[in-house]
Amino acid sequence: MQPVFAWFYQCLKLPLPDEKSLVAIVSERESRTARETPRDAPPSLEEYQKRKAQEIELLRTVPADLTPYYKLRVNDYFNTLELPNQD
Numbered sequence: 001m002q003p004v005f006a007w008f009y010q011c012l013k014l015p016l017p018d019e020k021s022l023v024a025i026v027s028e029r030e031s032r033t034a035r036e037t038p039r040d041a042p043p044s045l046e047e048y049q050k051r052k053a054q055e056i057e058l059l060r061t062v063p064a065d066l067t068p069y070y071k072l073r074v075n076d077y078f079n080t081l082e083l084p085n086q087d
Helices: 003-011 019-028 043-061 068-080
Strands: none
Touching: 043 068
């Protein structure tokens, strides 16, 4: 028996169990894996994503007075954004 268990049982003033009973206690335990539950996005989040996509589209369509270098950089930035699927 490990000293920690012996100390614990002595503190509780319990009789020390034998090795076989400790093995039985440990072997009775079984593990269970967590189950994933699908979650729907709240309506407020869907509304936010829709407004964000509209604002990004507005920024893409409104021409800005930029030099060709910055126009290219802005287009690269917008191409890296991930827009949500519009069904």
